[in-house]
Amino acid sequence: MEKLVSLCQRRGFIFPSSDIYGGLSACWDYGPVGVELKRNVKEAWWRASVQDRDDMVGLDTAILMNPRVWEASGHVTAFSDPLVECKGCHQRFRADDLPPEAEGRCPSCGGEFTEPQQFNLMFKTFMGPVEDAASVVYLRPETAQGIFVNFANVLNTSRKRLPFGIAQVGKSFRNEITTGNFIFRSREFEQMEIEYFVRPGSDDEWFAYWVKERLGWYAGLGIRPENLRLRQHTEDELAHYSRCCSDIEYNFPMGWAELEGIANRADYDLKQHMEYSGKGLTYLDEETNKHIIPYVIEPSAGVDRTVLAILCDAYDEEPDKDEIRVLFHFHPDIAPVKVAVLPLSRKENLAAFARDVYASLRPCFATQYDDTQSIGRRYRRQDELGTPYCVTVDFQSLEDNMATIRERDTMNQIRVPVPALAATLQNKLAGEDIFVLPEGGVIWKEETKGG
Ligand code: GAP
Numbered sequence: 410m411e412k413l414v415s416l417c418q419r420r421g422f423i424f425p426s427s428d429i430y431g432g433l434s435a436c437w438d439y440g441p442v443g444v445e446l447k448r449n450v451k452e453a454w455w456r457a458s459v460q461d462r463d464d465m466v467g468l469d470t471a472i473l474m475n476p477r478v479w480e481a482s483g484h485v486t487a488f489s490d491p492l493v494e495c496k497g498c499h500q501r502f503r504a505d506d507l508p509p510e511a512e513g514r515c516p517s518c519g520g521e522f523t524e525p526q527q528f529n530l531m532f533k534t535f536m537g538p539v540e541d542a543a544s545v546v547y548l549r550p551e552t553a554q555g556i557f558v559n560f561a562n563v564l565n566t567s568r569k570r571l572p573f574g575i576a577q578v579g580k581s582f583r584n585e586i587t588t589g590n591f592i593f594r595s596r597e598f599e600q601m602e603i604e605y606f607v608r609p610g611s612d613d614e615w616f617a618y619w620v621k622e623r624l625g626w627y628a629g630l631g632i633r634p635e636n637l638r639l640r641q642h643t644e645d646e647l648a649h650y651s652r653c654c655s656d657i658e659y660n661f662p663m664g665w666a667e668l669e670g671i672a673n674r675a676d677y678d679l680k681q682h683m684e685y686s687g688k689g690l691t692y693l694d695e696e697t698n699k700h701i702i703p704y705v706i707e708p709s710a711g712v713d714r715t716v717l718a719i720l721c722d723a724y725d726e727e728p729d730k731d732e733i734r735v736l737f738h739f740h741p742d743i744a745p746v747k748v749a750v751l752p753l754s755r756k757e758n759l760a761a762f763a764r765d766v767y768a769s770l771r772p773c774f775a776t777q778y779d780d781t782q783s784i785g786r787r788y789r790r791q792d793e794l795g796t797p798y799c800v801t802v803d804f805q806s807l808e809d810n811m812a813t814i815r816e817r818d819t820m821n822q823i824r825v826p827v828p829a830l831a832a833t834l835q836n837k838l839a840g841e842d843i844f845v846l847p848e849g850g851v852i853w854k855e856e857t858k859g860g
Contacts, residue, residue: 410662413720414591416735420793422446422720423592435588435595442794443716445745445775447599450630450715451578453742454601457626458576465574465603466567470555472580473536473546481685482554482678484531484547487649490586492528495520503586530583532596548582553707555579556604557678560690571692571703572615574605578712590663592713599712606703608694609676615706616673620655623669623708627657627715631740632722636660637668650677657710659718668718669710676702719743723795737795738818741838746796747774748834751787753803755780763802766812766827770800773831774838792817798834813853816843822854 417423421440425432439447459467479485491504497520504525508516515522532548535541549555556575563575578601588594607615620639628634642654654672658665679690679702691700723737741747748770752763760780767778777796779787784801791799801813812830814837815822821843825833829847837843844852 410591413662413724416724416793417443417591417720420790435585436597437592437595437713442745446719446739446743447712447716449743449745450719451599451601451712453630454626454710454715455576455578457629458574458601458603462574464569464572465576466563466569468556468559468563468575468577469579470552470559470577472549472582474549474554474558476546477685478554478558478682479531479547481681482557483649483681484550484554485529488531488550489527489529491525492586493522493525495522497521501586506587528586530585532582532584549580550583551581551709552577552579552600552602553604553709554678556602557682557690558686560606560679560682561688564692570695572605572607572611574603576601576603578602590661590666592717593661593663593666595713601710601712601715603708604674604678605706605708606692607706609701609704612673612675612704612706616653616671619706619708620657620671623657623671623710627659627668627718630715630719630743631738632659632718636718636722638665640665648672650674659714659721661717661721668714669708671706671708674705674707676704678705679703734789734792736792736817739795739797741797741840744795744797745775746777746791746794747798747838749777749779749787749791749794749796749799751784751791751799751801752780753784753801758807759802759804762807766800766802766830769827770831770834774834788815788820798837800830800834811849814843815854819843820854820856822852822856823850824853825850 420442422443424438424440426436426438427433459465492501493504494501495515495518497515498518500515500517514520531550533545534548535544536546537544556577579599580597581600582597585594585596588596605615605619624637627637636659638658640656640658647654652673652675654670656667657669659668683690692703694701723739725736725738726733750763750767750770752759767776770776788799797817799815801815806812810827811824812827813822813824814833823843823846825847826849829849833847
């Protein structure tokens, strides 16, 4: 994890928030490369969850909501963790997350703890110019409630029939007592949540469907199946709204931990909001002509945890001559940079040629142009960014109008006519073997791994 954190900072993936002021606990900023990776993850999720399906619609709701929402949802009373304070050094800890070796005493000074008290995890702020109890609002701790309170709006405007789902991606905030493990548990993070509304009685079937669907999504992003597992919650672990829940866990460097929770929330939320708002949130069942309250299956994923899992899974070190090559084996769909154009020299005629190649590829892929330092160093830099393909132009290119494509994972190289570059790269990014050549193409260099 330490290597990953330092590489992420060095290459512009993730920085501590407000770095020049010493950071802010459990808050992170995504840099120029990290923001692209994160956007690709969110876009892949949106495509799979909304655009590729006709039973789903999207939403983007406000972070600040009427505080009654959080009374109805149960968060004001039940969204809390047990907090203990050391009587000696006054440090505070989550009582259910103490290391076993501390044996119930303060891990810092060995002091005795106070009795556990419930600590609510919602951040509070004030709306408007008066800071009193009546103006308290919360930063949402989950995006889900924005979906539930819009159930009738969506139903009336989209005319969806059961079963159907509503998806949302957005920021959530939790004043976590214990944070850490880089972006795994932070106080400001992003969620990708689906609330899938079904007929009561079909909920078990849809629960099983979503577990399979979501596991398949992670595998499709290139995460190795052996690093993913499913864990069913025990009765005492269940959240206050949940009938049953399974976590998709990833084998992070610190051990197996939750990537996504898939819960059967039954009719808890719609019922609560009907009671607190006095508004009807029922569904007129076309089969029976009766009003029913749909059940809800909720696959709830963390954007930042998905990014962390992808970084961990793709990170690799391999011997390369006398050095160690560090690289990310990102799946091409989520790689922040797809192609890098590297002129062998900065000489004017070659630079102009390389710029033209760059201009021709930029509309097709996220492409970088890099003409600094030696070609070897530039390859290493692109490996550390996880760029699947580098395109090199040299002085011979000026004569034969050909360029070299180097594959990140194998370091094998082919040489192809410049007019065929974009189509060839497109095919390679879609999974074609590097040695499948376009017309006029030749094999340039066949590497032996670690050679
Ligand atoms: N609406 C249900 C819900 O919020 P959750 O299990 O509390 O369920 C869902 O959160 C996902 O959000 C988690 O699986 C995790 O990926 C992400 N998440 C939750 N708390 C987080 C935190 N403090 N930092 C980063 N990600 C977090």
